[in-house]
Amino acid sequence: MPLAAPLAITLGDPAGIGPEVILGAWAQLRAQRRAPPAFVVGGPQLLRGLAERLGIDCPTVPIADPAEAMFASAAGLPVLAGLDGAFTPSRPSPEGASLALASLQWGTKFALSGVAAGLVTAPIAKAALAAIGWDYPGQTEFLADACGRPYRDAVMMLAGPSLRTVPLTVHVPLAEVSALISAELIVHKARIVAAGLSRDFGVLHPRLAIAALNPHAGEGGKFGDEEARLIAPAIATLQAEGIAAFGPVPGDALFTPRARTGYDAALCMYHDQALIPLKALEFDAGVNVTLGLPIIRTSPDHGTAFDIAGQGVADPGAMAAAIVMAAEMATARAHAGA
Template sequence: MTALARPLAITLGDPAGIGPEVILGAWTRLRAAGEAPPAFVVGGPALLRACAEALGIDCPIVPIADPAEALFACGAGLPVMAGLDGALTPGRPSPEGARLALASLQWGMKFALSGVAAGVVTAPVSKAELAAVGWDYPGQTEFLAEACARPYRDAVMMLAGPSLRTVPLTVHVALAEVPGLISQGLILHKARIVAEGLRRDFGIPAPRLAVAALNPHAGEGGKFGEEDAAVIAPAVEALRAEGIDAVGPVPGDALFTPRARATYDAALCMYHDQALIPLKALEFDEGVNVTLGLPLIRTSPDHGTAFDIAGQGKADPGAMAAAIRMAAAMAAARGKAGA
């Protein structure tokens, strides 16, 4: 068990998705392994109890009135904040469920920002369902940035698993827009945040970064595009001049081989799928979405709501367990560094 002075806050996610069951499954798995850190779920005691009963998950629910109670209550079961609850509706998303997911996320953020919680682990939400109740963000990462009073570009998404960490420099945009969005400034800004995050939150004193090429064969001397030579290579040189151990542009088809992965601590990728395909292929059941560049710790399982299998006992809690475990390790690393 990771020793933390403050508990982690775990948000519910959409109650119609697999969030409730993977929270229960992850907590049960971590407790059995002796790896459960102090933590609490932000709302849903009746909902989670109903989910545990429906799926036969042996996870006692311990309602609490204050996050500090989680430090003691976690010995008896899964601490859950009372006062915020709703109905268990697996596979049937609704406005009520979306509002519950949003309220849990908002309170989880408040607990983390105020220092009551050591960090926040967010269960999956549906952007479409949230949009229907007034949500106006591309994703939870952008919401977190605004809640922290930081520009969106400071919230850097990193996907992390046991053998690979990747960072998409552009995220939810059309592929045709990517070449126009890639700039030396963007690469430098995000690479600095990633390097600092690896030092502060992962205890890597001298992070090694690999920067992916945009085009096949890194442009093949301009034959397949000019961006690699004109934009990416100069940015890598500038990073090296700052003392950051960076290499690139590395052709995408060579970047993720076992031998290549051993040479860097994180790969900076030019677009969404370049980063997420290898991570999900290699680490799907243990992939964690980590937000770097913000004053708080935030992790999330690297999967969605999976409405189609919710409530059927098919969801693997491995990624949620990994997200909780990683948030606890990051909080411990910050504590050692005095951050």
């Protein structure tokens, strides 16, 4: 089923690697004949100049309306006119942050209105945005707010060809994780993950592995009691609802090749428990997916990388994977709603 509308791709911070990996990803996907209808929200002169300077074979096509992307994609990368600016690689600025924010705001509006089939976001610089008055921890929280959903409903899933992981707690000190975990939190996020896998990934009967917090899953209480006190009751609740959840699985056993064949997503207790295996296995193909929202949102699982921006060495693989995954999710959601 072809997309009914194009994907919207945001610029991210123009001083980072976002613009160049967008160009590189599009060039790669066009060469492979895998590029879905899409457009970049702003930056036509910026992207054209960068492609010329870095020698990226990616012609850009300025468009005045997102709908034009459905046919303009055949000629090159459609870029929405009206938002633009100069930039210096590796040097974030208030002007660049303002351009990144405007691109994100407009892209979100397009996705919410259905003008765009989904949203692919390039990396932002949170400190640069905070300096111009942006008060969100990250793009995920901004999107939840824009969609009228509480932050806790926007669930981050890291996805690659061989692994999907979900951190139940994200940017918090490790010392605070135990106090933040609850059976209710595990159940709430597991429900969202199961629904998202079914609706957006076509997994009819999702299997969820629930990680332990402590070594050896607590060793019968010897190394901690969170497994028996919080995690096991949450798993029992999920199973009673018909969700195929199991665990708690010790973290050192959860990501072996054999173990990974037994589940569709692993719910992890803290940030690094989820991100270390994903980045070790899928660094150049890892995609950050936001579940639990009415819109589709993906992003490459890397940051702005200011240290290498503008040098033409950034790998566009994760951005290409994010674009393809957003298109596949949009197709799956259309099938689910048919």
